[in-house]
Amino acid sequence: MIVERAYAHVTEGEASGGRWPWSMPCVRQLLEEGLTFSAPVTFLVGENGSGKSTLVEALAEGFGLDSWGGSAGYKYASAREPSELGARVRFEATAAGRRMLRGSRTRRRGFFLRAETALDALGREQTTGRLSGAVDEMSHGEGFLMAFRERFEGPGLYVMDEPEAALSFSSCLQLVGLLHHLGRSGAQIICATHSPVLTALPGAEIIEVGDHGMRPAEWRDLELVYHWRRYLNDPWAYLRHIVEAE
Template sequence: MLATRAYVPDHKLPAGDPGRWPWPYDVPGVAQLAREGMTFSKPITFLVGENGSGKSTLVEAFAEAWGLDAHGGRAGRKYVNDRPKTPLGEALDFDTTIAGGAHRSGTRTRRRGYFLRAETAFGFMNAVSGMRGYWDEDTSEMSHGEGFLTVFDNMFTDPGFYLMDEPEAALSFTSSVELVARIHELGATGAQVICATHSPVLAATPGADIIEVGEHGFRHVEWDELDLVFHWRRYLTDPRAYLRHVIDEETTHR
């Protein structure tokens, strides 16, 4: 474990009535973090929630606050994008273990970590393939899923701070199961992994802590208590129970 809690120091909170705080503090999950912080009790944490729930906003801010590039990439690489940090990433701080404190204060070139962000990952992978400190394989000749697993195998290898935002976007079911095995192995090395996901497959990683993010804010739950798992089970049992609400069957059969 490196980080035990993410929080916003009081002097960095927005001014005024909390009920009128600006974005992203008006997102319930972010507002709860601002009020009480978010604790991490296990080496692997999954943030699970619907689109717009704030899970990607949180994991991006965690990356920025730890010193990783919000665009994606490895620790020790200087920011290459021109945009400033997000308001939450600028304000956020961490309580750390002794190992985590040493990691954050270590020299830029010796820190171990990576932020794998689905929406920017493939272009970034192609740009750095073969560069020193990355990987030798040419990811432009691979599928997205093969490229993601290549990045994981080469960049998620040592005890460090690793973040992922919806890595399942590029993965088949089989590749998702393979990633579960890799994440589980990484967590046993002393590394810390925080992943935002829609995937019930990834969230089932043994020993992981699951934080469900939504209109309620956020809460620690068991895998089989997730709304995500409930709906996937129902859908796979009877897809028409869902599809009849969005597809006109008369039009389909014409």
């Protein structure tokens, strides 16, 4: 593993008035308690708007990963400034993590892949010769898998925001295999996702994000697993409320 705990501090004046992102329950909990990581692979799950994407972006920024997506270090990064939260994130790290954090940003190893900006980030990686294929000559999902195979390797911090957005079921299974291998090799992965396929990875830590803040959860108890299982068993139990309403 690379980091054991993430935390952030702001003044009372900055956090007052219900201003975003300090008003989000998960961010308030990060400020008050921090976020502890107990496994090489951590999944953040929750509804849209729960704050999981805000968290993973801030964690990536705090580690020095390109906030627009891409590798560690500024040489190949976009010009985007870190978010208010990302600029304040700090880590309690393992020995390997401390070596990266105490050195120059180019010594940090990792990658941030966010679904919305992945093609732009991968295009920049391609121009530096860090990818073997041309992103604009393959499908969105193929580009994601190429990045996973070629840029997710070795000890480092790998942060992902909804990587399943471009992946088929079989491609999600390939990603599960890669995450398992990465976690065993000394790397650390933090992933925001809606996927019951990814979150089923054995040994992974799952943190449920919502109005309650953040809390550990078991895969079988996740609301997303319950609803997917029920929907696949009987789609009409859900669709009748939508179709009949129209």
